Amino acid sequence: MHLVERFREWRIDRMTDRIARRPRGRKARETYGAEDAHSFLWEPVLDALALGPDDRLLDVGCGGGAFLARARESGCAIAGLDHSRDMVRLARAKTGARVELAEATAMPFAAGEFTAVSCLVAFFFFADPVAALREMLRVLDPERGRVAVMTTAPEAKGTRAAPYPLASRGHFHTDDELVAFASEAGFRGARMAHRDEWSQLLVAQP
Numbered sequence: 001m002h003l004v005e006r007f008r009e010w011r012i013d014r015m016t017d018r019i020a021r022r023p024r025g026r027k028a029r030e031t032y033g034a035e036d037a038h039s040f041l042w043e044p045v046l047d048a049l050a051l052g053p054d055d056r057l058l059d060v061g062c063g064g065g066a067f068l069a070r071a072r073e074s075g076c077a078i079a080g081l082d083h084s085r086d087m088v089r090l091a092r093a094k095t096g097a098r099v100e101l102a103e104a105t106a107m108p109f110a111a112g113e114f115t116a117v118s119c120l121v122a123f124f125f126f127a128d129p130v131a132a133l134r135e136m137l138r139v140l141d142p143e144r145g146r147v148a149v150m151t152t153a154p155e156a157k158g159t160r161a162a163p164y165p166l167a168s169r170g171h172f173h174t175d176d177e178l179v180a181f182a183s184e185a186g187f188r189g190a191r192m193a194h195r196d197e198w199s200q201l202l203v204a205q206p
């Protein structure tokens with residue numbers, strides 16, 4: 001690759017990381033520290049998980065913890081995971097919960113520790129989606145567990161939901177692909193619980 005092209009690619013990677021893939025810096029902390037970060041996506045996820053006081057929820061790629069704070073209103077226990085140091089600090093400060101600095105494919109949690117796993121606006125950054133789903137399955141209670149993954153649809157590429165050049169760094173999967181990934185990871189009953197023009201909600205059980 002030509003040097004100019006390599007520099008351009010490096011800049012896009014750096015920008016993608018700072019803004020969304022591994023957010024850091026003041027602007028990112030403002031964006032994800034907001035009480036309502038991505039709140040327009042919360043209700044379908046909360047509907048699908050139907051959380052209650054007996055639940056233990058893990059949010060994967062939790063960002064600043066806004067969804068966790070909202071989910072806790074159900075009375076459930078909460079925990080988070082993110083590979084951005086700034087986001088882990090924010091989420092810990094916002095929720096006071098256990099929030100781990102870790103990769104979605106190597107979670108520092110015991111098998112069966114959670115009854116629910118959520119993942120909002122992060123899945124399209126996972127290079128190995130089946131490996132991430134396998135980890136979600138491992139940490140879920142085999143009897144009561146359920147997962148809800150809210151991600152961005154291929155149709156959103158190039159729109160304000162997934163603008164270029166950031167969109168060039170995402171993995172946008174069709175509904176059928178998402179369902180197939182979950183089945184391959186070992187989940188049962190995988191299906192799309194919500195679909196609109198730009199977002200997809202995959203749900204499944206162990």
Ligand SMILES: C[S@@+](CC[C@H](N)C(=O)[O-])C[C@H]1O[C@@H](n2cnc3c(N)ncnc32)[C@H](O)[C@@H]1O
Nearest residue numbers: 021022038061062063082083084103104120122
């Ligand atoms: C666009 S932000 C969304 C944050 C939050 N879920 C929300 O809806 O506001 C994506 C988050 O996923 C995290 N993330 C991306 N890839 C990850 C990975 N492989 N492992 C853990 N966290 C990851 C990023 O650090 C970032 O905080």
